[in-house]
Amino acid sequence: MLCYTALRMQVSPSTPVADLGYLGARLAKKLKSMGIATAGDLLRHLPFRYEDLSRTAPLAGPSEGPVTVRARIDLIRTRRSAKRRMLLTEATVSDEAGTAKVVWFRQPYIAKTLKPGDRVLLSGKLESTPWGLEMVNPVHEKDGAASPVHTGRLVPVYSVSGELTPKQLRAVLSAALPAADLAEETLPESLREAHGLPGIGAALRAIHFPDSMEAAEAADRRFRFEELFLFQLRGAWARRALELKRAAAVPFDEASTRAFVASLPFALTGDQKRVVWRILQDLGAGRPMQRLVEGDVGSGKTVVAAMAMHACALVGYRSLLMAPTEILAEQHHATISKLLSGTTFRAALRTASRKDDPEGAAVVVGTHALLSKGFAPKHVALVVVDEQHRFGVAQRQELLARLPATADGEIPHFLSMTATPIPRSLALALYGDVDFSALKEMPPGRRPVETFLAGERDRKAMLAHVRAEAAAGRKTFVVCPLIEPSDTLGVKSAEEEVERLRAELPELEIGLLHGKMKAEQKRETMERFAAGPLSLLVSTTVIEVGVDVPTATVMIIEGAERFGMAQLHQLRGRAGRSSLPSRCYLAPSHAAPHAVERLQAFTRAKDCFELSELDLRFRGPGSLFGEDQSGFADLQRFRPGDVALIEETKRAVRELMESDPGLAGHPELKKKISAEAETVHLE
Ligand code: ADP
Numbered sequence: 002m003l004c005y006t007a008l009r010m011q012v013s014p015s016t017p018v019a020d021l022g023y024l025g026a027r028l029a030k031k032l033k034s035m036g037i038a039t040a041g042d043l044l045r046h047l048p049f050r051y052e053d054l055s056r057t058a059p060l061a062g063p064s065e066g067p068v069t070v071r072a073r074i075d076l077i078r079t080r081r082s083a084k085r086r087m088l089l090t091e092a093t094v095s096d097e098a099g100t101a102k103v104v105w106f107r108q109p110y111i112a113k114t115l116k117p118g119d120r121v122l123l124s125g126k127l128e129s130t131p132w133g134l135e136m137v138n139p140v141h142e143k144d145g146a147a148s149p150v151h152t153g154r155l156v157p158v159y160s161v162s163g164e165l166t167p168k169q170l171r172a173v174l175s176a177a178l179p180a181a182d183l184a185e186e187t188l189p190e191s192l193r194e195a196h197g198l199p200g201i202g203a204a205l206r207a208i209h210f211p212d213s214m215e216a217a218e219a220a221d222r223r224f225r226f227e228e229l230f231l232f233q234l235r236g237a238w239a240r241r242a243l244e245l246k247r248a249a250a251v252p253f254d255e256a257s258t259r260a261f262v263a264s265l266p267f268a269l270t271g272d273q274k275r276v277v278w279r280i281l282q283d284l285g286a287g288r289p290m291q292r293l294v295e296g297d298v299g300s301g302k303t304v305v306a307a308m309a310m311h312a313c314a315l316v317g318y319r320s321l322l323m324a325p326t327e328i329l330a331e332q333h334h335a336t337i338s339k340l341l342s343g344t345t346f347r348a349a350l351r352t353a354s355r356k357d358d359p360e361g362a363a364v365v366v367g368t369h370a371l372l373s374k375g376f377a378p379k380h381v382a383l384v385v386v387d388e389q390h391r392f393g394v395a396q397r398q399e400l401l402a403r404l405p406a407t408a409d410g411e412i413p414h415f416l417s418m419t420a421t422p423i424p425r426s427l428a429l430a431l432y433g434d435v436d437f438s439a440l441k442e443m444p445p446g447r448r449p450v451e452t453f454l455a456g457e458r459d460r461k462a463m464l465a466h467v468r469a470e471a472a473a474g475r476k477t478f479v480v481c482p483l484i485e486p487s488d489t490l491g492v493k494s495a496e497e498e499v500e501r502l503r504a505e506l507p508e509l510e511i512g513l514l515h516g517k518m519k520a521e522q523k524r525e526t527m528e529r530f531a532a533g534p535l536s537l538l539v540s541t542t543v544i545e546v547g548v549d550v551p552t553a554t555v556m557i558i559e560g561a562e563r564f565g566m567a568q569l570h571q572l573r574g575r576a577g578r579s580s581l582p583s584r585c586y587l588a589p590s591h592a593a594p595h596a597v598e599r600l601q602a603f604t605r606a607k608d609c610f611e612l613s614e615l616d617l618r619f620r621g622p623g624s625l626f627g628e629d630q631s632g633f634a635d636l637q638r639f640r641p642g643d644v645a646l647i648e649e650t651k652r653a654v655r656e657l658m659e660s661d662p663g664l665a666g667h668p669e670l671k672k673k674i675s676a677e678a679e680t681v682h683l684e
């Protein structure tokens with residue numbers, strides 16, 4: 002039993018944190034801001050590492066590294082330091098071997114909780130001074146009947162937010178620990194036995210307060226297994242549900258397709274042909290397509306979507322194309338309209354500022370406005386989502402749910418496109434249920450964007466290059482990151498950058514683009530940049546995706562260390578959209594060694610596929626698509642190197658689905674996955 006044994010009440014997973022003793026009541030609000038409401042939630046907040054304070058030492062001499070001392074308080078008092086008027090708490094402590102002086106800075110409450118005669122555990126470094134042994138700012142804990150929580154053991158380290166201290170979280174967690182024995186078991190016993198996994202109660206106890214590193218690792222393995230297993234089971238379940246559904250069978254009309262291809266302003270690349278062919282086969286099969294097209298920025302995904310939409314239009318079906326920003330939706334609308342100009346089909350646009358009537362349009366291009374209530378066009382056989390990583394799973398789900406079925410029980414085909422590929426290692430392992438197509442071949446004549454790391458010292462040379470490009474009529478993008486959390490749209494940093502550049506490059510016309518501007522203003526600025534007098538455009542990340550300005554040959558990314566690899570790559574892709582040579586400068590705002598290493602790896606990587614693997618290595622799966630990407634939020638403990646575990650869980654899922662396809666014998670698993678299952682097939 003850990004501390005808080007005084008707690009009389011039986012603690013269960015549903016016990017509100019406010020009922021977990023004095024501390025729980027005090028911290029309830031802060032815990033809520035972390036999404037923790039009950040003892041069960043607390044127990045599911047797993048530590049991400051341990052601090053080893055299990056080594057104990059007598060007060061006999063200095064220690065190497067942190068140790069835990071069991072001692073008695075002889076004297077304790079708080080005073081103000083003479084020099085800096087800082088509150089100092091000083092104590093003399095002793096054990097059989099000797100005595101030591103202990104100092105705590107700015108923690109006057111300690112003198113109120115510890116009295117002479119108290120037995121304490123102190124974890125920290127024992128140092129030798131001319132006045133004897135000393136410990137500065139040790140972690141302390143009363144030495145009572147219960148096992149220690151903060152000292153003298155493998156101490157769990159949690160991520161905390163909302164002004165909670167790690168010590169507070171640990172203390173309240175220890176109060177919730179008795180609920181571990183009543184926690185719901187998510188993994189069937191047969192599965193646990195077959196894979197050597199501890200039960201939920203033991204695993205929860207061991208992951209939070211392990212007796213040994215081995216116990217912690219065994220528990221950790223169980224949670225990693227569980228996470229992957231449920232993730233994959235959801236996929237398999239969704240796949241099964243999908244197999245039971247039908248979608249419009251769109252026959253392949255060879256003559257019209259050939260005519261359409263011939264009308265395009267360019268010849269398709271080999272990859273484009275191959276991917277289009279796969280999609281046409283999917284559309285013809287009568288089963289709902291679930292395909293993700295991954296292709297680098299500029300690889301020509303739009304025309305692939307246009308071909309699929311054209312195929313549907315030929316047989317009287319409508320398609321929707323959803324883009325993450327208004328600028329991009331407008332651009333797609335213009336592009337698709339042009340591509341369709343030789344046909345009888347028409348494209349409509351639906352954004353916050355323009356709402357065409359979908360009637361008579363074979364394609365409706367739009368933003369989130371496609372999700373608005375009251376918009377439910379009929380005969381939709383295909384939904385295309387561009388830059389799918391920018392949409393939450395819920396939004397995609399909503400779009401599909403709102404559409405009326407084309408005929409009895411038929412759901413639309415689903416095609417998503419992204420330049421942020423899911424790393425191969427993850428994709429193969431986790432998305433057995435989605436079909437992937439890669440566009441690796443670039444349209445002819447493209448040159449890679451030369452990429453440089455540009456510190457403050459390189460700024461002069463960089464600006465000279467911008468000046469020279471401007472003289473030749475070429476354009477430069479400057480992207481600024483969000484710096485202060487309060488400045489959610491990054492307006493401030495972009496405005497400051499404009500000031501700075503106007504002083505440095507007085508001869509150039511410089512524009513500003515940010516998310517606070519009205520759509521009309523944004524459009525006008527984009528036009529003045531794309532085909533007007535502006536040589537340089539300073540912007541926040543609103544230009545991140547899709548924007549096509551062929552004369553843009555320079556991309557400068559300020560605060561580059563703040564961006565993920567995928568995002569940097571997207572940004573870089575705004576330059577180099579023609580056969581002109583282009584450059585990208587990464588200007589980090591400070592040169593943290595890790596940031597430099599990562600940015601240097603970025604300058605060398607050859608395409609988005611390699612970059613996604615790098616991102617996974619440097620920042621972990623959660624960071625791949627940003628915070629709101631619910632798809633990966635479930636993979637908290639996943640380690641990219643976990644190949645063996647992935648294979649093991651994959652096999653377990655397959656066996657389970659074979660022996661119990663409807664999960665009739667596993668209601669608890671069914672309950673756990675089916676609530677979210679429908680959303681997963683949209684990944
Ligand atoms: P992305 O994959 O980034 O969405 P786009 O579809 O916007 O790329 O295409 C980028 C540019 O390449 C567009 O200007 C498009 O017209 C052009 N393009 C696409 N496919 C080809 C091709 N096969 N040959 C030449 N140009 C192409």
Ligand code: MG
Nearest residue numbers: 302303387547
């Ligand atoms: Mg695109």
